[in-house]
Amino acid sequence: MxxxxxxxxxxxxxxxxxxxxxxxxxxxxxxxxxxxxxxxxxxxxxxxxxxxxxxxxxxxxxxxxxxxxxxxxxxxxxxxxxxxxxxxxxxxxxxxxxxxxxxxxxxxxxxxxxxxxxxxxxxxxxxxxxxxxxxxxxxxxxxxxxxxxxxxxxxxxxxxxxxxxxxxxxxxxxxxxxxxxxxxxxxxxxxxxxxxxxxEDTRDWGPKPFKFLNAWMLHLNFASFVEHTWSHSQFSGPAGFTLQKKLFALKLALKKWSKEVYGDVSSKLQVIENDLHQLNLKAEIRPLVEEDLKQQREKKNERQNRNSLNSITVGDTIFEEPAQVKKEVWSFFSNHFSEAWKHRTVLVGDFKSVRFSDHFHLLEAEFSKEEVWAAIADCNGNKAPWEQSSWAGWL
Incomplete structure (x- = not known):
């Protein structure tokens, strides 16, 4: 609540x-x-x-x-x-x-x-x-x-x-x-x-679930890194056990790769937040001196800079002017959430129950391995309705 x-x-x-x-x-x-x-x-x-x-x-x-x-x-x-x-x-x-x-x-x-x-x-x-x-x-x-x-x-x-x-x-x-x-x-x-x-609840629920960042897929070396890590992770055992172990190994490798390429952004931001919090606690006890106030301004500016959008890259072009940035952002999300057709198909008339069809048994048949992989290959991770959808994007 x-x-x-x-x-x-x-x-x-x-x-x-x-x-x-x-x-x-x-x-x-x-x-x-x-x-x-x-x-x-x-x-x-x-x-x-x-x-x-x-x-x-x-x-x-x-x-x-x-x-x-x-x-x-x-x-x-x-x-x-x-x-x-x-x-x-x-x-x-x-x-x-x-x-x-x-x-x-x-x-x-x-x-x-x-x-x-x-x-x-x-x-x-x-x-x-x-x-x-x-x-x-x-x-x-x-x-x-x-x-x-x-x-x-x-x-x-x-x-x-x-x-x-x-x-x-x-x-x-x-x-x-x-x-x-x-x-x-x-x-x-x-x-x-x-x-x-x-x-009231003080129980420790353990580490947070692994979060896959869509931005990783924009890096030129990401696909080859994933392929190399996946192929070199060798485990023996049942298929489910092997898959779990390979995904776990890939998760650890991706975390390390992200820190090496992008830096530990979350930790840096957390450090800034903690420093500001400590300054606030200090100010509750006594007035901040000039050195404290200077540090407070620097931390606030650093946090603001990390949260700000200063430029955007589209293809090989970098846009820095606010009007251009706004235009490209609007264009991206406008296309991202648009539908492919202008008019939806409307069905009219009387329809018979599918249960009387000679092909009804196909509706209850199990999916084949080929059908599953075809569905995964057709996925768009950015639009999938579940949290870790981007896994489907590179699988």
């Missing part, structure tokens, strides 16, 4: 929501933006959470339902007002809602308020706001979990001298009896807020 605040979208399509959700199954609800600010979004897996009722306003999105088919609960996505008077009325409205939705609450999001002076640095404090927020937490009978991983959740993106913990999860005690939750603050990326993760 995921909670988003400040979507700044007047409407959200399924395609937009799927772009930030890693699972195939999803349901979502959103609150549209008003003006140029606001907007809430909650996404969940319908197998894990079954919604029965909902309620929303500009500042909250409440769902009542059943978690794991056994735990009745209330989930609230929060983006509290910044004005202290409106915020006080907002707390009261949530307390009134709790009488109508008495099941255990899990409330998370941007509360736009801290609980004590230790939760902020360089930010003007309002005792009245802190008192109202603590009063709301006590009357709502929810628990404020300890934040692990970092001290603050928001940073002024302009100078990095203002920090505060205004994002959090608040849980009814029943949640903590059912689950052993920890609350983690992750590294900030493009937002001035850091993501918050409420996590």
């Amino acid at each position: 995921a909670l988003f605040q400040e979507t700044k979208k007047s409407s959200l399509t399924n395609l937009m929501v799927k772009s930030v959700w890693p699972r195939d199954r999803l349901e979502f609800m959103n609150v549209d933006v008003e003006g140029l600010a606001g907007g809430l979004l909650r996404i969940w897996d319908p197998v894990i959470f079954e919604r029965t009722e909902c309620c929303c306003s500009r500042n909250f999105l409440l769902l009542l339902g059943k978690l794991f088919n056994s735990f009745d609960c209330v989930l609230v996505n929060i983006h509290a007002p910044n004005d202290i008077i409106r915020k006080r009325k907002f707390w009261e409205s949530l307390l009134n809602l709790k009488t109508y939705f008495p099941k255990p609450w899990c409330t998370g999001g941007d509360f736009n308020e801290i609980r004590n002076i230790g939760e902020s640095v360089g930010v003007s404090l309002r005792d009245r706001g802190m008192k109202d927020f603590n009063n709301f937490i006590n009357r709502c009978e929810v628990v404020d979990l300890l934040l692990l991983g970092r001290k603050y959740t928001w940073c002024n993106a302009f100078d990095g001298h203002k920090w505060s913990r205004i994002d959090r999860f608040l849980l009814s005690p029943e949640w903590l009896e059912k689950f052993k939750f920890n609350q983690w603050g992750l590294a900030r990326a493009s937002s001035d807020h850091c993501p918050i993760v409420l996590m």
Whole structure:
């Protein structure tokens, strides 16, 4: 389940929501933006959470339902007002809602308020706001979990001298009896807020699956390298065992080849992200000195440069002008996702059942080895609907 605040979208399509959700199954609800600010979004897996009722306003999105088919609960996505008077009325409205939705609450999001002076640095404090927020937490009978991983959740993106913990999860005690939750603050990326993760599962699922990169196939030596590695990997045993061993050997060889040819791009990017995260943690303790600020700018520029598209190569021609790059990118994807025919064939008339055909037995016949290889040879890896489709491209 995921909670988003400040979507700044007047409407959200399924395609937009799927772009930030890693699972195939999803349901979502959103609150549209008003003006140029606001907007809430909650996404969940319908197998894990079954919604029965909902309620929303500009500042909250409440769902009542059943978690794991056994735990009745209330989930609230929060983006509290910044004005202290409106915020006080907002707390009261949530307390009134709790009488109508008495099941255990899990409330998370941007509360736009801290609980004590230790939760902020360089930010003007309002005792009245802190008192109202603590009063709301006590009357709502929810628990404020300890934040692990970092001290603050928001940073002024302009100078990095203002920090505060205004994002959090608040849980009814029943949640903590059912689950052993920890609350983690992750590294900030493009937002001035850091993501918050409420996590129970600490099991190690092992290494990530091998990822085949389509860009490898554009290298002139790739095909010959694969052919050489495959032919020189010799194993004895059953066909299935041999195939598994040869694929494993090829995977290791491709990883090594990619690092030698392209460099360890993922590791380099991870190092930059970690360095920025350490600078953010340092800034939470004390103001950054000029040397730290210089390093922060360099790391941000390096990350931006790695993510930027400066030129594109089409055949033997390199395009660097933005207008030309945009034109070639548009042309590629326009052709990539276009269909070969202008008009689809439409069948009309009455059709007899294929079961009465003399050739019906051919439909249920097993595929021959020649047919399988013909199908693989006809595959276009870039358009195949499964993750590691590019394997079919060079097989």
